[in-house]
Amino acid sequence: MELMELLTGRRTYRRFLQKEVSRDIIDEILYAARLASSAANKQPLSYVVIRDAKKVEDVFQCTRWAGYLPPGDGQPKDGEKPVLFIAVVENLSVSQDCDTDAGLAIGNMTLAAWNHGVGSCIIGACDKTKLSAMFGLTQEQKLHTVVAFGYPSHKSRITDAEEPGDIKYYLDENRDYVVPKRKREDVVTFL
Ligand SMILES: Cc1cc2nc3c(=O)[nH]c(=O)nc-3n(C[C@H](O)[C@H](O)[C@H](O)COP(=O)(O)O)c2cc1C
Incomplete structure (x- = not known):
């Protein structure tokens, strides 16, 4: 896709087809994240990929969608939910100042996904305590966001x-x- 077309189409998507995202596309999304610039090149971020259907549902249960809409309109229903999450994790022993790095990595990830027609929703509104336990994060790690992915149905x-x-x-x-x-x-x- 041409760059400006890619940037214009890369919106937030909140309802998805129940179609798997291939391993090749997931690998490209992760590569795009690793390509992002990083303050002092410290690269303090790591990623947890959740693609097992049961685990995706467990993560989904900890997320809140479309705060400006009534829940019946914004929260994806069965048959509309994302098929993949990638959690962005800050490794505090490497750096305590990860926010810009995370934004750049997430930007790259969502663009790389959209280049293959895979839509995304960045989720800050989630139960980070529950999710951190689910992902086995240590005291030195902090969950930044989870990013939901899938082929959009809207x-x-x-x-x-x-x-x-x-x-x-x-x-x-x-x-x-x-x-x-x-x-x-x-x-x-x-x-
Ligand atoms: C840091 C960040 C956190 C976000 N958290 C959520 C969220 O918890 N739930 C949600 O539905 N959307 C979330 N979004 C998506 C925004 O609502 C969305 O980017 C905004 O409405 C603009 O839409 P656009 O991405 O299509 O331009 C988040 C976006 C960012 C950048």
Whole structure:
């Protein structure tokens, strides 16, 4: 895909086909994560891949989706749930300052996935205590986020936010996501 097409289409997806993501694509997503820039090249992140269906369901139960929508609209139902999670883990003995590294790695992962038509949802709203125990994380490790993946069964498009504060995404008449982005003039200053 052409880069700007890739960036435009790489939206957050929250309903998925129940179709497996191949091992080759998973490996490419992980390679993309490892390619990301890292402060002082410390590379403090590691990854836990969850693709066994029962474990994916266990992780799913610890996640919350689409906070701006009523749960009946935003939370994926049976037959719509993601088929894969990749957890991003901070290794605090390597660095205590992992947030930018994590953002860059997650950006690479979600783009690499979308390059194969695999959609994603970054999940910060999750039960990190439960998930950390599930993943066997040590005291030196901290769960940053889990990223959900799958082939989307809906569309998502961006629109200009009419007012700068109008940032809540919503579903249109086809239950596709519409995601307002602040207008260029509201966020860019040229000096
Ligand atoms: C750090 C971070 C945490 C997020 N956490 C959640 C989450 O817990 N649940 C969810 O449904 N979406 C989550 N999202 C997705 C955002 O809601 C989404 O990126 C935003 O609505 C804009 O949509 P877009 O990604 O299509 O541009 C998160 C995104 C980021 C960057």
